[in-house]
Amino acid sequence: MKSSKKNEGIEQFRIIAAIMVVAIHTFPFASLSSDWDNFITLTLFRIAVPFFLMVTGYFLLGPFAREPYYPKRWKIQQNLWKFLKIYGMAILFYLPLSFYNGTLRLSSTFFQIVKRLVFDGTLYHLWYFPAVIIGLVLSTVMIRFLSLQKSFILGIFLYFVGLGGDSYYQVFRHLPGINSFYQIAFTLFDYTRNGLFFAPIFLLLGAVIYQKQTKSQKILPLMCSLIALLVESFLLHHFTKVRHDSMYLMLPIVMYFFFQFLLNWQPPFKFSQTKEKALGIYLLHPLMIALIYFAGKIVPIFSNSLINFLFVLLGTICLTNFLLPLKRKFKPNANPFLASRAAKMISTENLVKNVQAISSCIPEKTGIIAILKANAYESEAVICGRKLERLGVNFFAVATLQEAIELRRAGIQGKILILGYTAPGQVNLLQKYQLIQAIISLEHAWKLNQQQKRIHCHLKIDTGMHRLGLDPDVVSIKEIYQMEHLACEGIFSHLGSADALDEQSVQRTKRQIQIFDTLLKNLEELRIDYGVTHLQASYGILNYPELNYDYVRPGIILYGALSSQNDLTKLKIDLYPVIKIEAKLISIKEIAAGEFVGYGLDACLTQTTKVGIISIGYADGVPRALSNTGFKLSYKETDIPQMGRVCMDLLLVNLSAVSDIKVGELITVMTNSETVAEKSGTITNEILTGLGTRLELGQ
Numbered sequence: 204m205k206s207s208k209k210n211e212g213i214e215q216f217r218i219i220a221a222i223m224v225v226a227i228h229t230f231p232f233a234s235l236s237s238d239w240d241n242f243i244t245l246t247l248f249r250i251a252v253p254f255f256l257m258v259t260g261y262f263l264l265g266p267f268a269r270e271p272y273y274p275k276r277w278k279i280q281q282n283l284w285k286f287l288k289i290y291g292m293a294i295l296f297y298l299p300l301s302f303y304n305g306t307l308r309l310s311s312t313f314f315q316i317v318k319r320l321v322f323d324g325t326l327y328h329l330w331y332f333p334a335v336i337i338g339l340v341l342s343t344v345m346i347r348f349l350s351l352q353k354s355f356i357l358g359i360f361l362y363f364v365g366l367g368g369d370s371y372y373q374v375f376r377h378l379p380g381i382n383s384f385y386q387i388a389f390t391l392f393d394y395t396r397n398g399l400f401f402a403p404i405f406l407l408l409g410a411v412i413y414q415k416q417t418k419s420q421k422i423l424p425l426m427c428s429l430i431a432l433l434v435e436s437f438l439l440h441h442f443t444k445v446r447h448d449s450m451y452l453m454l455p456i457v458m459y460f461f462f463q464f465l466l467n468w469q470p471p472f473k474f475s476q477t478k479e480k481a482l483g484i485y486l487l488h489p490l491m492i493a494l495i496y497f498a499g500k501i502v503p504i505f506s507n508s509l510i511n512f513l514f515v516l517l518g519t520i521c522l523t524n525f526l527l528p529l530k531r532k533f534k535p536n537a538n539p540f541l542a543s544r545a546a547k548m549i550s551t552e553n554l555v556k557n558v559q560a561i562s563s564c565i566p567e568k569t570g571i572i573a574i575l576k577a578n579a580y581e582s583e584a585v586i587c588g589r590k591l592e593r594l595g596v597n598f599f600a601v602a603t604l605q606e607a608i609e610l611r612r613a614g615i616q617g618k619i620l621i622l623g624y625t626a627p628g629q630v631n632l633l634q635k636y637q638l639i640q641a642i643i644s645l646e647h648a649w650k651l652n653q654q655q656k657r658i659h660c661h662l663k664i665d666t667g668m669h670r671l672g673l674d675p676d677v678v679s680i681k682e683i684y685q686m687e688h689l690a691c692e693g694i695f696s697h698l699g700s701a702d703a704l705d706e707q708s709v710q711r712t713k714r715q716i717q718i719f720d721t722l723l724k725n726l727e728e729l730r731i732d733y734g735v736t737h738l739q740a741s742y743g744i745l746n747y748p749e750l751n752y753d754y755v756r757p758g759i760i761l762y763g764a765l766s767s768q769n770d771l772t773k774l775k776i777d778l779y780p781v782i783k784i785e786a787k788l789i790s791i792k793e794i795a796a797g798e799f800v801g802y803g804l805d806a807c808l809t810q811t812t813k814v815g816i817i818s819i820g821y822a823d824g825v826p827r828a829l830s831n832t833g834f835k836l837s838y839k840e841t842d843i844p845q846m847g848r849v850c851m852d853l854l855l856v857n858l859s860a861v862s863d864i865k866v867g868e869l870i871t872v873m874t875n876s877e878t879v880a881e882k883s884g885t886i887t888n889e890i891l892t893g894l895g896t897r898l899e900l901g902q
């Protein structure tokens with residue numbers, strides 16, 4: 204579902220940009236001509252760092268500028284944390300080198316250390332991390348309180364201030380007052396190429412291009428601006444003594460055209476994991492520079508700048524490729540999970556299979572609204588939501604505001620529809636977390652609208668189930684579509700008898716479908732843009748596959764079960780249970796014939812029996828109604844019958860069929876909720892959502 208071609212140019216250029224950074228720190232042409240380095244390394248390759256900043260701006264600030272709400276802010280915060288962590292680790296890693304080359308000294312004052320940490324970096328390449336962190340915070344705040352345009356203008360202003368302290372220092376400093384300004388500035392930081400003056404413009408430029416959307420790939424302006432950049436650099440290097448040459452007047456203009464070029468670029472090569480590799484090269488090349496510098500003292504060949512550059516580059520690439528697979532090994536492993544009492548094991552692989560099965564039986568243009576209510580039928584909404592998002596599902600539904608907020612706080616970025624009632628007083632939260640509210644009655648619509656806070660909505664229509672929803676009356680529905688503060692982006696209904704194929708049920712369903720379709724037609728005639736449509740839950744998908752609305756809303760089949768085992772459905776699909784319940788065998792005893800086991804007189808032994816005590820009960824969701832139904836648990840494929848009444852925290856089993864079992868082993872209590880549901884006289888939906896919060900979680 205994910206298009207792999209998307210932004211391929213950007214992805215691949217990361218590697219090239221990282222190589223440019225290596226060049227900037229090794230001066231490959233120094234042995235040939237310093238002009239070459241001025242032109243190529245210190246001018247052309249200066250696009251590398253702005254490129255990285257723009258990527259961050261494009262993917263983080265762009266979406267935030269469009270919707271400055273929680274989900275996008277969450278992503279920014281998440282990335283800030285990541286940058287901070289990488290910076291922290293890099294500081295520690297390079298500490299010896301920082302001391303060796305004097306960027307840190309034992310005699311450094313506190314002020315000097317702070318200055319290093321916040322602006323200049325503790326080693327020459329590390330300035331990037333505080334810069335991107337400060338720039339990102341600054342830009343986010345600016346966008347939050349100003350428009351993106353105004354923020355960008357501010358960014359340009361800051362860049363100008365930066366220019367005056369960088370390659371234009373000699374040009375600007377003669378102006379009155381300017382020199383003293385920079386004198387003060389340079390006590391705070393050594394370069395203006397930092398998070399205040401350099402990073403914001405490029406971060407914001409990325410966001411501006413994201414907003415622009417029309418991606419023109421104009422070669423001519425790119426070429427012209429590049430030539431202008433080279434001319435600028437030539438003039439500066441020949442007629443002035445440049446203090447530092449990271450910032451040029453033409454650089455942002457080049458970047459504006461170049462980034463758009465990259466968005467359309469189809470690179471002829473395809474490296475994998477470009478993000479990690481580029482980061483690796485960026486972080487590790489100073490280590491290689493140092494190693495080769497020491498080696499060069501022994502083998503003089505490295506003193507040729509080009510050879511030195513190539514060796515540094517090759518060494519860094521090898522080191523990165525060597526370390527990359529290790530990264531995965533050090534990741535906290537999800538597996539070493541041992542249930543201490545009773546646990547639910549979540550199989551996201553099975554979730555994926557179910558999504559694939561569902562996708563294969565809906566029309567191609569129909570999307571999936573994954574139902575994550577009731578903690579994804581207790582299959583863990585956050586885990587499932589994240590997995591689904593990675594699969595390309597970008598629309599979710601829950602029953603309550605709280606459930607929606609929980610998903611947002613866990614970083615779910617897709618749309619989230621609240622199917623149930625939300626009190627009008629809580630519109631603030633709907634807005635803050637960018638949620639979509641179902642309008643469940645005319646009164647609900649009025650009251651939500653009265654709050655005067657613009658919120659996203661879908662209209663729920665009562666087509667005959669007579670639970671939640673608006674009457675299918677065009678006049679009042681039109682009124683809602685025109686309410687000032689409700690952005691109504693969709694319309695839906697729910698079927699009351701889609702699960703049965705007897706004549707009466709089919710008739711009821713067909714009537715509901717007809718009422719829905721007629722309403723849509725009438726709205727169309729009134730030229731009302733009713734937005735996206737959806738009607739079918741799990742059984743609607745399986746029994747009415749010919750329908751083709753914009754979305755379907757699978758719940759129970761997503762988690763790998765039918766509501767009832769014996770339901771006949773028009774389409775039959777293979778489903779895989781997402782949840783498996785296991786519990787520990789905590790005691791074994793031999794009980795004599797004639798004894799009763801457990802509460803009451805239900806289970807009287809006819810022969811001496813090996814009885815096992817399992818640490819799970821009805822408080823964990825094993826229904827008490829399973830007692831004496833012949834329900835079986837299992838151990839290594841062997842059935843073990845449950846005995847007597849299920850207790851609150853425990854249940855008893857007959858272990859006679861297994862000879863080698865020991866206390867402490869895990870017993871499978873449930874893989875198939877369909878059997879449990881049938882034996883306890885309910886549907887799987889109730890069994891799954893009734894699983895207790897006391898269960899430990901494994902994956």
Ligand SMILES: *Cc1c(COP(=O)(O)O)cnc(C)c1O
Pocket residue numbers: 574576622697739740741742756757758759760888
């Ligand atoms: C719960 C729910 C669903 C999902 O139902 P399943 O039968 O589990 O697929 C779909 N739509 C609405 C409105 C629901 O409340």
